[in-house]
Amino acid sequence: MAIICRENLFSIHTKNSTYQMKVEMGFLLHTYYGPYVGDMDMSYLARRIDRGFSGNPDGAPDRRFSLDTQLLEYSAYGTGDYRNDCLRVEYADGSQVTDLKYVSYEVKEGKYALEGLPAMYQEDAKAETLEITLRDEYKNLEVILYYGVFEDLDIITRACRIVNHGKDPVHLLRVYSMCLDFYGKDMDFIHFYGRHAMERVMERSPLQHGMQGVGSRRGYSSHQHNPFVILCKHDATEDRGFCYGASFMYSGNFAAEAEVSQADDTRLTMGIHDAQFCFEVQPGDSFIAPEVLLTFSGEGLGQLSRNYHRAIRYHVCRGKYKTARRPILVNNWEATYFDFDTEKLLDIARDAKEMGIEMLVMDDGWFGKREDDNSGLGDWFVNEKKLVGGLKKLVDGVNEIGLKFGIWFEPEMISEDSDLYRAHPDWALTIPGRSFTRSRNQLVLDFSREDVRQYVLDRMCEILESANIEYVKWDANRHLSDVWSAQLPAGRQGEVFHRYILGLYDFLEKITKRFPDVLFEGCSGGGGRFDAGMMYYHPQIWCSDDTDAVERLQIQYGTSFAYPVSTVGSHVSVCPNHQTGRNVSLKTRGVVAMSGTFGYELDITKMNDSEKREVKEQIETFKQYYGLIQNGDYYRLTDDGRASNVVAWEFVSGDKKEALVNAVILKTMANPIFQTIYMKGLKPDAFYEIEGREGKFTGAALMSAGYPLPVAMDDYESVQLHVYEKTEN
Numbered sequence: 001m002a003i004i005c006r007e008n009l010f011s012i013h014t015k016n017s018t019y020q021m022k023v024e025m026g027f028l029l030h031t032y033y034g035p036y037v038g039d040m041d042m043s044y045l046a047r048r049i050d051r052g053f054s055g056n057p058d059g060a061p062d063r064r065f066s067l068d069t070q071l072l073e074y075s076a077y078g079t080g081d082y083r084n085d086c087l088r089v090e091y092a093d094g095s096q097v098t099d100l101k102y103v104s105y106e107v108k109e110g111k112y113a114l115e116g117l118p119a120m121y122q123e124d125a126k127a128e129t130l131e132i133t134l135r136d137e138y139k140n141l142e143v144i145l146y147y148g149v150f151e152d153l154d155i156i157t158r159a160c161r162i163v164n165h166g167k168d169p170v171h172l173l174r175v176y177s178m179c180l181d182f183y184g185k186d187m188d189f190i191h192f193y194g195r196h197a198m199e200r201v202m203e204r205s206p207l208q209h210g211m212q213g214v215g216s217r218r219g220y221s222s223h224q225h226n227p228f229v230i231l232c233k234h235d236a237t238e239d240r241g242f243c244y245g246a247s248f249m250y251s252g253n254f255a256a257e258a259e260v261s262q263a264d265d266t267r268l269t270m271g272i273h274d275a276q277f278c279f280e281v282q283p284g285d286s287f288i289a290p291e292v293l294l295t296f297s298g299e300g301l302g303q304l305s306r307n308y309h310r311a312i313r314y315h316v317c318r319g320k321y322k323t324a325r326r327p328i329l330v331n332n333w334e335a336t337y338f339d340f341d342t343e344k345l346l347d348i349a350r351d352a353k354e355m356g357i358e359m360l361v362m363d364d365g366w367f368g369k370r371e372d373d374n375s376g377l378g379d380w381f382v383n384e385k386k387l388v389g390g391l392k393k394l395v396d397g398v399n400e401i402g403l404k405f406g407i408w409f410e411p412e413m414i415s416e417d418s419d420l421y422r423a424h425p426d427w428a429l430t431i432p433g434r435s436f437t438r439s440r441n442q443l444v445l446d447f448s449r450e451d452v453r454q455y456v457l458d459r460m461c462e463i464l465e466s467a468n469i470e471y472v473k474w475d476a477n478r479h480l481s482d483v484w485s486a487q488l489p490a491g492r493q494g495e496v497f498h499r500y501i502l503g504l505y506d507f508l509e510k511i512t513k514r515f516p517d518v519l520f521e522g523c524s525g526g527g528g529r530f531d532a533g534m535m536y537y538h539p540q541i542w543c544s545d546d547t548d549a550v551e552r553l554q555i556q557y558g559t560s561f562a563y564p565v566s567t568v569g570s571h572v573s574v575c576p577n578h579q580t581g582r583n584v585s586l587k588t589r590g591v592v593a594m595s596g597t598f599g600y601e602l603d604i605t606k607m608n609d610s611e612k613r614e615v616k617e618q619i620e621t622f623k624q625y626y627g628l629i630q631n632g633d634y635y636r637l638t639d640d641g642r643a644s645n646v647v648a649w650e651f652v653s654g655d656k657k658e659a660l661v662n663a664v665i666l667k668t669m670a671n672p673i674f675q676t677i678y679m680k681g682l683k684p685d686a687f688y689e690i691e692g693r694e695g696k697f698t699g700a701a702l703m704s705a706g707y708p709l710p711v712a713m714d715d716y717e718s719v720q721l722h723v724y725e726k727t728e729n
């Protein structure tokens with residue numbers, strides 16, 4: 001049993017962790033989260049003294065019990081806990097105080113689901129659910145805390161539901177999905193910041209008194225901060241030490257905050273950002289706060305990442321392409337931008353076929369009046385001036401060549417210069433009569449509205465049904481501003497951000513159900529909505545608009561902390577690179593792109609014969625290692641290049657008999673220093689060979705003494721080592 005409940009003590013055990021809560025004086029206290037401790041009451045750790053200015057709730061036995069100083073499981077505003085709280089409710093009388101007391105619990109077989117929201121699902125894993133109900137008696141407001149327990153994966157999910165059993169509507173001003181309290185403050189806060197074309201850069205700093213946090217108020221999870229954070233002990237490394245991860249399965253505004261209290265304790269909170277948030281809940285109705293995936297690793301950051309990789313790959317991503325091999329594609333964006341027609345695309349398809357590429361993706365520019373990025377969004381009608389004879393003719397032509405066909409959409413957007421905007425200006429998020437903000441010269445459709453969504457869904461379905469389309473790239477190229485919806489009354493405009501995301505999820509659920517064989521790739525100007533929520537609908541997401549292989553090292557390194565390579569859209573592009581002007585060998589571009597979904601994004605018709613041969617070999621290599629890359633265990637062998645001259649990572653098969661080591665040596669050196677790579681995850685006693693190299697090595701040697709890299713004669717040279725167990729004699 002993963003969940004043990006007795007005498008007001010709730011213990012959740014996974015393979016390597018224990019999580020515990022206890023009811024005292026009617027309050028649900030948090031007692032522990034960390035390494036597995038067996039069957040014991042961890043409340044012996046609680047410290048109680050009469051701390052000045054920390055008040056005592058009604059019924060407290062003495063002045064030593066204060067909600068301000070106890071570890072709490074779910075903190076509500078207004079009854080003496082002055083730390084960052086999870087719940088703020090405004091009641092009909094204007095008061096905002098909520099006093100949550102324990103009511104009951106229930107343990108259920110299997111993992112709970114959340115209506116209208118993505119959530120981890122059980123499939124063939126062992127999973128249980130714990131539901132704990134808390135209540136504010138005075139206002140008859142109920143909070144149901146959900147815990148999904150994946151014992152073997154070391155994952156505990158959290159979500160909650162706020163139910164209004166009162167007789168008046170209430171306004172939710174903040175509903176975070178969780179808080180997680182710890183004794184002590186000796187931890188580092190790790191988060192992943194960035195910008196367009198440089199997403200998810202890892203940053204680690206020691207916790208300080210007060211608040212440190214990240215978040216998004218942009219309507220999307222954003223390039224600027226990823227909804228994923230880690231708290232770890234100061235001494236935690238890739239391979240050892242305690243670390244806690246929290247990944248928010250939500251694609252809109254979020255806040256992830258760590259607060260060190262007056263008593264040197266730490267609270268981590270995560271949830272929908274409360275800026276511009278105010279949600280009305282009618283009597284009898286409820287509100288669901290999205291899911292957080294928690295994991296604890298006692299073996300460093302590498303294991304923490306592998307826990308998430310498994311969870312997301314097998315219990316978040318869905319559909320046929322969760323496990324089926326994804327086609328190796330060529331995308332025409334960086335090849336042609338808007339300047340293409342049927343003939344050009346067929347030329348690309350013919351060359352692609354010869355090289356072994358399996359799918360052609362037609363990117364932006366095939367619809368409406370769309371010659372550049374200033375017009376046409378919303379007009380999802382084929383531009384037959386470009387695609388002479390129509391879409392079906394092109395798709396049939398591509399299929400005849402022997403390739404699958406994929407297409408680009410930006411469903412949530414609208415250009416002012418479009419027939420759709422001319423017909424329905426009120427469908428865009430703007431405030432009537434007020435000037436508004438353009439970004440990429442476009443506006444955002446009000447996806448909180450059913451009628452707007454239905455129109456776009458119908459258009460998309462018509463296109464997808466008109467030809468044999470097997471892939472969709474779903475883009476979203478700006479953030480939200482001027483947020484106001486014509487369909488909500490004045491007092492409910494604080495719901496629009498969240499309703500937009502609920503609308504988006506509703507749309508995605510419908511379209512992915514309707515086209516179960518289509519592979520959907522998410523995108524938001526690259527990785528602007530690269531979160532576990534989107535992965536529930538899109539098993540892969542274009543990782544970044546930065547296709548420079550060297551900058552991708554840092555982006556893909558940061559991305560790997562929470563997300564498996566199977567979700568990382570990654571392509572070989574042309575040199576000089578369009579974003580940085582940098583020249584990097586085709587080999588290195590291939591090695592970097594292979595640690596993702598793999599494809600090409602350049603005008604392959606302009607490649608010379610030797611480059612075409614090299615591409616053909618890369619594709620064969622990728623196919624050979626596909627299983628190892630996509631299903632193997634991922635190990636980071638170095639940092640992202642900020643401190644070292646080599647960036648290296650490795651895939652190891654589940655049985656540890658095979659590994660693929662990838663390394664990029666950043667700078668060549670005169671009179672060089674030798675670089676050694678230390679492998680991980682092998683069997684210490686087994687003997688391994690390295691393809692194309694002399695010798696036989698024990699796993700222990702390769703891991704502890706390492707393997708020397710060749711001397712680089714050019715910047716950004718790369719090495720790919722195939723390591724396999726030598727079994728005979």
Ligand code: GLA
Pocket residue numbers: 333363364373408475477523524525526542544545
């Ligand atoms: C975004 C995407 C690109 C490309 C363009 C098209 O920037 O990230 O890959 O699809 O839009 O406009």
